[in-house]
Amino acid sequence: xxxxxxxxxxxxxxxxxxxxxxxxxxxxxxxxxxxxxxxxxxxxxxxxxxxxxxxxxxxxxxxxxxxxxxxxxxxxxxxxxxxxxxxxxxxxxxxxxxxxxxxxxxxxxxxxxxxxxxxxxxxxxxxxxxxxxxxxxxxxxxxxxxxxxxxxxxxxxxxxxxxxxxxxxxxxxxxxxxxxxxxxxxxxxxxxxxxxxxxxxxxxxxxxxxxxxxxxxxxxxxxxxxxxxxxxxxxxxxxxxxxxxxxxxxxxxxxxxxxxxxxxxxxxxx
Amino acid sequence: xxxxxxxxxxxxxxxxxxxxxxxxxxxxxxxxxxxxxxxxxxxxxxxxxxxxxxxxxxxxxxxxxxxxxxxxxxxxxxxxxxxxxxxxxxxxxxxxxxxxxxxxxxxxxxxxxxxxxxxxxxxxxxxxxxxxxxxxxxxxxxxxxxxxxxxxxxxxxxxxxxxxxxxxxxxxxxxxxxxxxxxxxxxxxxxxxxxxxxxxxxxxxxxxxxxxxxxxxxxxxx
Ligand SMILES: Nc1ncnc2c1ncn2[C@@H]1O[C@H](COP(=O)(O)OP(=O)(O)OP(=O)(O)O)[C@@H](O)[C@H]1O
Ligand SMILES: [Mg+2]
Numbered sequence: 001x002x003x004x005x006x007x008x009x010x011x012x013x014x015x016x017x018x019x020x021x022x023x024x025x026x027x028x029x030x031x032x033x034x035x036x037x038x039x040x041x042x043x044x045x046x047x048x049x050x051x052x053x054x055x056x057x058x059x060x061x062x063x064x065x066x067x068x069x070x071x072x073x074x075x076x077x078x079x080x081x082x083x084x085x086x087x088x089x090x091x092x093x094x095x096x097x098x099x100x101x102x103x104x105x106x107x108x109x110x111x112x113x114x115x116x117x118x119x120x121x122x123x124x125x126x127x128x129x130x131x132x133x134x135x136x137x138x139x140x141x142x143x144x145x146x147x148x149x150x151x152x153x154x155x156x157x158x159x160x161x162x163x164x165x166x167x168x169x170x171x172x173x174x175x176x177x178x179x180x181x182x183x184x185x186x187x188x189x190x191x192x193x194x195x196x197x198x199x200x201x202x203x204x205x206x207x208x209x210x211x212x213x214x215x216x217x218x219x220x221x222x223x224x225x226x227x228x229x230x231x232x233x234x235x236x237x238x239x240x241x242x243x244x245x246x247x248x249x250x251x252x253x254x255x256x257x258x259x260x261x262x263x264x265x266x267x268x269x270x
Numbered sequence: 271x272x273x274x275x276x277x278x279x280x281x282x283x284x285x286x287x288x289x290x291x292x293x294x295x296x297x298x299x300x301x302x303x304x305x306x307x308x309x310x311x312x313x314x315x316x317x318x319x320x321x322x323x324x325x326x327x328x329x330x331x332x333x334x335x336x337x338x339x340x341x342x343x344x345x346x347x348x349x350x351x352x353x354x355x356x357x358x359x360x361x362x363x364x365x366x367x368x369x370x371x372x373x374x375x376x377x378x379x380x381x382x383x384x385x386x387x388x389x390x391x392x393x394x395x396x397x398x399x400x401x402x403x404x405x406x407x408x409x410x411x412x413x414x415x416x417x418x419x420x421x422x423x424x425x426x427x428x429x430x431x432x433x434x435x436x437x438x439x440x441x442x443x444x445x446x447x448x449x450x451x452x453x454x455x456x457x458x459x460x461x462x463x464x465x466x467x468x469x470x471x472x473x474x475x476x477x478x479x480x481x482x483x484x485x486x487x488x489x490x491x492x
Contacts, residue, residue: 052395077397087392091410101396149396 002028002189003049003157008058010044010214018044019214021058026206028063028156031183031190033204035197035237041214042193043084046159049191050079062157077101080150080158080188085166087146088134094145095120095130101153112152119148124178140167143175151186158190164199176202197238201226209234276456277463291444293464300441300468303359304428307366308374311423315371316416319378323412324404329379336372344369344430352437362434369430370423377419381412413483421476428469432461442468 003026010019019041026032034042047053048060051072060067067075088097096103098116103109117127123144134142143163150158163179164172176199183190194200200207201222209217209225211233218230226245229235239245243261249269250257256269280286287293322329344365351361385408393407409416435443445461448454 047395050395052391073397073399075397076395081392081395083388083392083395085388087388087395089389089393089407090386100393100398104397104402146392 002026002030002063003032003191004061004064005045005048006059006061008045008048008055008060010041010048010053011056017213019055022214022216023058024208024216024219026189026191028189029187030205031192031203033192033194033200033207034210035194035200035207036210036217037212037237038195040210040212042195042210043161045210045214046161046191046193049157049159050076050081052076077105077153078155078157080153080155082143082146082150082158082160082163084161084193088142088149090134092133093130094125094132094134094137095127097134097145098130098148098152100149105153116148116152119151120145122151122182123148140164140171140175143167144178147179151182156189158188160190161193162195163192165194172199179203209237273455273459277459280456280460281464296442296444297464297468300428300431300434300443300465303363303366303431303434303441304424304472307363307427307431308370308420308424310363311367311370311374312420314367315374316378319375319416319419320382320404320409322375323379323382324400324408326383332375336375339368340372342368345433345436348433348436357437359434359438359440361437362431362440365433366427366431370427373423373426374419377416377422378412381415381419382408383412384415385411414480417476417480417483421473421480424476425469425473428472429465432465 005022005024008019008022009017011017022041022045024032034045036042044053048055049062049067051067051070054068062070088094089100092100095113095116098119099107099109099112102112102115107115113130117130120127120130125141125144125148129137129141134145137145143166147160147163150160164175167175180203190203192200192203194203197209204222206219207222207225208219211217217237218225218234225234225238226240229238229240235241243264244266246261247258247266250259258266258269260266281293289295318332322332347368348361348365351364355361355364382404389411390403390407393403398406431441432443432446434440435447442461442464445457445464449456449458449461
């Protein structure tokens with residue numbers, strides 16, 4: 001069942017058309033990656049799922065139920081949310097940030113804290129840092145904490161808005177690996193927003209490439225998109241003409257060595 | 271400096287302490303009037319300011335109104351109220367509430383508006399109700415500014431509460447008015463000094479409170 005966007009559109013009160021006629025289904029336990037240039041409506045689309053944005057046309061369904069029928073607060077508590085920039089509560093300790101939702105839903109504070117410490121460990125944060133305030137952590141650590149907070153209520157759905165946006169490429173890569181590993185264990189239904197096509201290809205089972213106005217340029221698995229970019233915009237966006245996307249093999253002593261567009265070796269074809 | 275010395279002597283004179291007109295009694299009265307006025311104004315202004323800050327609505331109307339109230343001279347208002355309500359503490363109390371209102375209101379909505387929008391948005395998105403947002407995120411994050419408003423209002427009121435003695439026998443202002451009338455300038459200056467000292471002590475106390483309320487975002491964990 002999962003999440004279904006049914007012909008949704010969003011025009012903000014000031015007349016900005018952020019999304020038009022978007023339809024898409026995210027099967028349970030799968031990851032949908034929304035990619036596109038800045039202002040292409042990714043955040044708007046994602047926030048329709050937890051009703052932080054109400055679509056002006058169409059509807060969003062979770063397991064077949066229109067989210068408009070559900071209580072906003074209860075809906076949001078049942079969905080993990082990682083905002084575009086951390087969004088931790090600056091006046092609460094890291095451990096209490098992670099425990100926010102369980103405490104709201106009535107878990108005793110003590111138990112919620114213990115669970116929060118375990119979650120911190122799980123996302124690769126030393127539980128000793130739990131006593132700190134968010135401002136005392138690095139950007140990458142804050143993002144991990146935000147992921148831990150999103151997982152704390154054991155939601156079936158995770159919404160992640162450029163969760164690794166504020167970190168350098170190496171840390172980002174590490175965080176992506178960690179997310180893949182977590183996802184392999186937990187099997188959440190994930191909507192992930194990113195402007196980084198490589199991140200979308202690494203993390204997404206299905207990728208939607210958006211252009212300005214929330215118009216879909218192409219939808220497909222990473223393989224499908226790489227194999228057949230729909231148009232010039234997509235070719236350009238995925239860097240189809242970049243050296244590292246234009247691989248070919250050359251024969252070296254009977255082995256097929258894969259080289260990129262510049263002729264640099266990438267690996268060996270098994 | 272002679273008058274100043276006389277005033278100090280007047281204050282330290284044991285005969286002016288104790289009893290219904292004594293300094294200690296009047297200090298307590300002055301403080302009570304101040305707290306009553308600030309508390310009454312806060313009951314009205316803080317919820318309104320928090321509501322405006324939270325919803326972002328009605329701001330222009332209320333700010334214009336508070337500005338208008340601010341422009342009313344307190345002594346004029348007090349005279350009018352005194353004529354309408356007669357001698358007693360009601361008129362000065364209402365005038366002082368009007369005096370405190372704008373600072374309290376401005377502090378409240380500015381404090382709420384100053385709360386980190388990213389944190390508020392994220393807190394809403396993880397499922398805090400509007401009430402929880404206000405009480406657990408916006409007020410703690412805006413406490414510094416809100417208390418700043420209370421501090422400003424208290425300072426204005428404690429100084430102006432002197433006027434309460436204009437139409438009622440209340441507070442330290444009595445020393446000023448009766449000293450002026452009977453040309454006992456040592457008593458008059460003593461009254462002024464006492465008000466100034468009281469204001470200073472209150473302001474320092476409020477400043478300490480304000481510091482203590484600052485979100486401990488950067489404090490090194492103990
Ligand atoms: N609350 C709002 N009111 C008016 N316009 C808005 C609002 N939120 C977003 N928009 C506009 O809607 C469009 C889509 O915004 P959105 O935040 O969904 O883009 P995005 O793809 O997430 O961009 P980015 O990669 O920069 O985060 C933009 O033109 C933006 O200016
Ligand atoms: Mg965005």
